[in-house]
Amino acid sequence: MRIRIANGRLIDPANQLDATRDLYIADGLIVGVGTAPSGFSADRTIDATNLIVCPGLVDLAARLREPGFEYRATLESEMEAAMAGGVTSLAIPPDTDPVLDEPGLVEMLCYRAKKLNRAHVYPVGALTVGLKGERLSEMAELVEAGCVAFSQANTPIIDNIVLMRAMQYAATFGFRVWMQPVAPFLARGGVAHDGEIAARLGLAGIPTAAETIGLYTHIELARITGARLHVTRLSSAEGLKMIKWARKEGVDITCDVSVNHLHLSEMDIGYFNPNCNLTPPLRTQRDREALRQGLADGEINALCSNHTPVDDDAKQCPFAEAEPGATGLELLLPLTIKWAQETRTPLVTALARVTSDAARIIGSQKGGHLSVNARADVCIFDADTYTPVSRSRLRSQGKNTPFLGLELPGEVRYTLVEGQVMFEAS
């Protein structure tokens, strides 16, 4: 299949390109940007007039809930959501059931995903067996099975000697370690940022110190062990300050933020909205502003959806009893655009955070950009059309998000994976 995407505004952050260019695709690869390779004749031409053409989005955290939580979501349902959201590469956190600590499981997940032939899947293996923080997982074998990094998802390692050994072992191979910065005991039992709103609503708080102390531990151990540290889901201004400091100290460190923390604060909990029960907790407006600025500056490397489908039974509960998490795959692009508009960040910069910059963290050379010979993963969208977020429109099996009822910019028209049109808006 040879495809020409004609007349679109091509935004390819990796090549600092933002211009009207045609894109030529053949055999699953990009074969021409602006000019067709000689002898190219398109089987199909997609008219992208007034539309933006960019690399398929790369999401650093998408829980597809398989294996183990199929009643919440399945690969099928969430892959459909990814396609509708223009997301063509997904990093999968290891907190499935059983957790991704066995090469066989990872192979099975990759095989299932490949058979569905939708988004590319990049499993993040468990750093320790069962995420229990006791024994190291078989990292070398897990990488052979397809893992791109190692993480504890939301489960911190309590014993710092195990944490240090795990980082040392990962550093032996140069594997990246993705860590959620949290001091376990400080966060225990908490459900909201320890501040004014939690005080008023009588919710048990998680202080910012839970993030900064966890982060400091990770930074120091990364420095000692030489591990390549990626900090997931930053939530505070103080945390961001520490990341900047660590970089100055020469620690190899990257970090990401979720769409929720980029747009929301503790105020959004309102009257105990369980959709705002998230991990880490939504913090203050000051924190949110710092995160927005940090992402624009590139101090925060990537933006992710932290897609976590939760079923209604687990969500329609009193705030503290509700399971944390929100659906996000289909909101990643709209919320990236919304942030770019509100902060006057150029789209080419904003899209970098969900394409090329995110791909670099995964270590993917083939995805996240539209250079000639790159994998033809493409998202074509209309930035100016606003669509409401509603339960019925969400394709994900997870229908719970704090953004329900909002109108968001950015409607995906086409999603291509390896040169095949996998989604086409009706």
Added chain:
Amino acid sequence: MRNPQLNEHGELQHLLSLDGLPKSVLTAILDTAEPFTEVAEREVKKLPLLRGKSVFNVFFENSTRTRTTFEIAAKRLSADVINLNVATSSTKKGETLLDTVDNLCAMQADMFVVRHESSGAPYLIAEHLHNTGRHHIRVVNAGDGRHAHPTQGLLDMFTIRHYKKDFHNLTVAIVGDVLHSRVARSQIAALTTLGVPEVRVIAPRTLLPTDVERMGVRVFNDMHEGLKDVDVVMMLRLQNERMNGALLPSPQEFFKVWGLTMEKLARARPDAIVMHPGPMNRGVEIDSAVADGGQAVILPQVTFGIAVRMAVMSMLAGS
């Protein structure tokens, strides 16, 4: 954002929290409660205001006093009262909160009086009733987690108004475990809304919420300083499980530093009143000499509680 307690005319539809309610609504409840205090002195202690209505006391957390006073209040208003101790029934069998609510709705409930161990649970119920079109059913929060205990807050305001007449020249101190106290949160919301110029909280730092000052209170750690010239002392109950551990070293030390004794009370104004929401821990947060002394108004609080709960239920039924 829609205030789930008020209907489109700004009338009280549910009583979920005192935080965010206008002064006019609080005053209206206190005024309505006033004549109800006399009902208790009549030979026939009944009014027909809730005749034919079914009030369900749905207690997901154990309580004797609050449930009993709600029951008395509803019965004096001629309602049919059904007591459900859910703490020991359905939820233990795995039923979700909203399933329980749906079932009780199917039994033609008109009003739910809800106590739950989780902050915000009554909001979830009110929201669910709204979303399912059951706009005629009312919810009264009888205590949710650490969040609110609005009828307790109201009966405390009624008591203060009874003894002090006016809120605008008072200094009020709330003493003890503010962090875990739904009573304290409701008291602070009511006192600040009703115009009390100085609301103090006195507690060790381990028992104060972060940013508590933002709720409009002055923070004191020392009893002698905090009680100086106050008009009202509101003691809080200290739960047993918090007495020994990382929050406090021992009940003895707590009593020594923050327990209300006659000697510490002498720092307050001579006509200061002493309140306690009950049940009291004598010798932990309050000395018996104070609890049984002339300045204590702890038992009148209980009596006024019935009138205030009658006022709340009759107003909700009428809106």
